[in-house]
Amino acid sequence: MAVHGAGLIEHRDFTDAQLNTFRRHQATSFAVLAEVAAQLTPGVTERDATRWAMKAFRREGADRYFHLPVALFGERTTLPGEWTLESFFPTDHVLAAGDAVVLDASPIFDGFVVDTSMSFSVGPSAEHDMAMVDDLVYRDTILAAVRAGATFSEIAATVDDDMTGRGDRNCHQLHPEAVLGHRAVRITDTSVAPPADPSGFDALVIGWFIEGITAAMTRGEPSPTWNARSTSDHRPAPGLWAVEPHLGRGDVGVKWEELLVIDENDAYWLDDDVPHLH
Template sequence: MNVQSSNFDRKDLDAFRSFQRQSFATLEEVEGQLRAGMTEKQAADMLRRAFAHRGVHAYFHVPVALFGTRTAYPGNFGRFEALPTEQVLEQGMPVILDAAPIFHGHVVDTSLSTTLGRNATHARLFPELAAFRERILGRVRERQSFRAIEREAHSMIRALGAENCHRKHIGAVIGHRVYRTPDYPWNRIALGGLSLAHVGWLLWKSVAAIKGWENDSPNWNHKRTSAHAPFPGLWAVEPHFAVDGVGVKFEEILVITEDDAHWLDDEPPHVKRWNVLRRSA
């Protein structure tokens, strides 16, 4: 399969940036429609309909809505427990909306951390994410290994008295590759909303790295397969942590080149919200 995971030019990055903005706009659209009494499944269905309106019919992972303590991935949170449930949204609950839509063969993966009404723990934790965004970019520019960067993020989480939730993500990832394929009809085949071509490629590369057949894992975590300098390409970065049943995260694309790195977009929604909080402090 013809997958492009690196060597993106300015036109390519402009396309990914446009699609990432569309994805965030969709999350914010549904955020504005959340009401007490809704279930996670209803919110996820709203996301699917909103993405379909933008021409999306396949995903790298399906839209997810997490309410309340489920934002914190409590206990031995299984790899598929993030799928939407009948959990009901109540006033004051934290919320995470997350989706990885595929726009014309381009994978983007975005996440929005919010609340329905006031939540004091979320109000305290959410601004702390800004330090992770800055530190991760800085360490990538220093060419520290992916594993070392995740472990430093883990130490930062522990220093906050928080629990590391991204180690409970599938693959224990703080980040993963995003990429594109030609927008051919056979690359649009989906099962349960998941793109077989895009998901299949990542699964193959993951297994090949774990088995030692290849040395270019698409996953960024604290394990042996991430003990290397940052690979060039586009990486969806998603630090995620929790305190007292309240989880917070962001997710956006980081552009890594042979000798530098930058965020795909300077002001995604979470950055704009942090800036508002700083100005009002």
């Protein structure tokens, strides 16, 4: 068992029972996003969607987050313009018929951090459907590359080359740390962990990531983030990884996010019963 963060963060060597718990919580997170999606009709705002998500997550037992729920409507699904971290926060942008939607949430259930995303359009959209088909190809190619032993940076660069070569925009380059993916971790004892801040952000988990990124930059240790940078120039590291390729095409952005299990001998998706495969 690998534990860090003053002994409070476990990031690899999860037991089968723990993986089953991650799987159950991932399914709950997807169910909450689907519940919110079912309420989205023209006229609601991003703030409405995130408020409904947080209420549902509290009902399901999550009161802290690696990051707060995100709702992006229309052109904002492509992370346009001078996009910053603050741009992910919900706005009063009003949903319109035909809009693309991205919902993303990283709730923490009993110390288990999961991260999920789903994309859809409000009403039929052939453009959205085709973009999602292309984005889902990466579910197969990323897994195959991990199994083949490609480095994390090689995999991220290949995804970028494929997107941009087709004329699409690599939107995950605008995610924090330009991540194609990042570790999913477990707080080993939430009773002694610092409380989440009033907004719900979990300082312990975020602090652990910052320490890990710093160690990767200064000491060459494997980074908890997965991108095309030199800190990811290593073979896939064992553990749980939230993978989130985010593609932009015109004013339509699509992404999916789910957990990938990597161990010393193999890699596999934690669950094949996920919304983007239906």
